[in-house]
Amino acid sequence: MTRTYWAAVTAVVLALLFAAGAVTVASGNGGEGGGTAAAGRTPAGDSADAGFARDMAVHHQQAVEMSFIVRDRTEDEEVRRLAYDIANTQANQRGMMLGWLDLWGLPKHSPDEPMAWMAGEDSSGHGSHGAHEARDGALMPGMATRAELAELREADGKQAEILYLQLMTDHHEGGVAMAQGCADRCEVTTERSLAQGMVDAQESEIKLMADLLKARGAAPRP
Numbered sequence: 001m002t003r004t005y006w007a008a009v010t011a012v013v014l015a016l017l018f019a020a021g022a023v024t025v026a027s028g029n030g031g032e033g034g035g036t037a038a039a040g041r042t043p044a045g046d047s048a049d050a051g052f053a054r055d056m057a058v059h060h061q062q063a064v065e066m067s068f069i070v071r072d073r074t075e076d077e078e079v080r081r082l083a084y085d086i087a088n089t090q091a092n093q094r095g096m097m098l099g100w101l102d103l104w105g106l107p108k109h110s111p112d113e114p115m116a117w118m119a120g121e122d123s124s125g126h127g128s129h130g131a132h133e134a135r136d137g138a139l140m141p142g143m144a145t146r147a148e149l150a151e152l153r154e155a156d157g158k159q160a161e162i163l164y165l166q167l168m169t170d171h172h173e174g175g176v177a178m179a180q181g182c183a184d185r186c187e188v189t190t191e192r193s194l195a196q197g198m199v200d201a202q203e204s205e206i207k208l209m210a211d212l213l214k215a216r217g218a219a220p221r222p
Contacts, residue, residue, distance in 0.1 A: 042104045042105065042106075043104055043106070043187065043188060045106050045107070045110065046110075046112065046116075046117070047117070047186075047187070048117045048118075048181070048182060048185035048186045048187070049100075049104075049182075049186045049187055049188050049191055050101065050104065050106050050110075050117070051110070051112070051115075051116060051117025051118070052097075052117060052178065052179075052181065052182040052185075052186060052191070052195065053097040053098070053100050053101050053191070054097075054101065054108060054109065054110055055114050055115060055117070055140060055178065056093075056094075056097055056175070056178055056179070056182075056198075057094045057097045057098050057108070058114070058139060058140065059139075059140055059142070059143060059171075059174070059175055059178065060090040060091070060093055060094040060097075060175075061094060062143055062144060062171065063086055063087070063090045063168065063171055063175075064086075064087045064090050064091050064094070065149070066083075066144065066149070066152060066164060066167060066168060066171070067083035067084070067086045067087035067090075067164075067168075068083075068087060069149070069152050069153055069164075070083050070152065070160055070161070070164040071083050071084065071087075073152070073153075073155055073156055073157070073160035073164075074156070074157055074158075074160050074161050074164075075157075076157075076158075076161055078212060079161045079164065079165070079212065082205070082208070082209070082212070083164070086168065086205070089201070093194065093198070096194065100188075100191065114139050114140050115140055115141070115178075117181075117185070118178065118181045118185075140174060140178070141173075141174030141177055141178065142170045142171040142172065142173050142174015142175055142177075143171060143174065144167045144170070144171065148163075148167055151163060152164060152167065158216060161212075161216060162213060162216050162218045165209045165212055165213050165216075165218075165220075166213065166218070166220060166221045168205075168209060169206055169209050169210070169213075169220045169221070170220075170221060172202040172203075172205055172206050172209075173206065175198065175202055176198070176199050176202050176203060176206075179195040179196070179198035179199045179202070180195070180199050181195075182195035183195040183196045183199060
């Protein structure tokens with residue numbers, strides 16, 4: 001992988017960590033940041049801000065889990081490096097989002113269905129959560145099922161690499177749809193910025209994973 005790509009990834013990670021620091025400082029000073037919404041109020045429990053923080057924290061946790069699994073199932077340095085970067089980035093972002101919920105005095109779990117904060121209507125008038133729907137019991141769009149996680153744990157070498165890249169591509173596509181939802185709906189400025197950063201970084205990684213799959217004679221799942 002080129003040094004330019006990894007430098008870009010590092011820059012995105014550092015920017016997101018800087019944003020997290022800004023959230024903490026602004027919250028402590030009573031500014032907008034992560035502590036209050038644009039109108040100067042703490043986000044409500046059923047707001048897009050709270051819903052995104054809760055749901056994306058869960059979504060990220062699975063990405064971290066899958067990345068640790070593949071790290072132990074292959075010796076390929078490219079895939080292991082990508083998995084390490086995803087695990088570290090998403091673990092840090094998950095900590096930010098859970099920290100916001102604490103600062104806002106909101107619970108980390110909600111009785112609402114996952115993705116309720118993104119609910120809307122499509123042109124036919126039916127409820128919609130976006131293009132990437134949850135499937136086969138997965139909690140949210142793009143998330144792997146228990147059976148897929150078990151398959152990844154049993155795979156080795158090239159098989160594990162391909163399965164991980166395919167599952168993570170699906171995961172990122174679902175994550176991009178969720179993050180774009182926050183970028184469009186959330187009121188907390190720093191949270192919107194973080195969400196947009198997720199969109200940009202994960203779209204870049206989707207392209208990278210397509211190249212890694214092609215090099216292994218495979219492709220993203222339809």
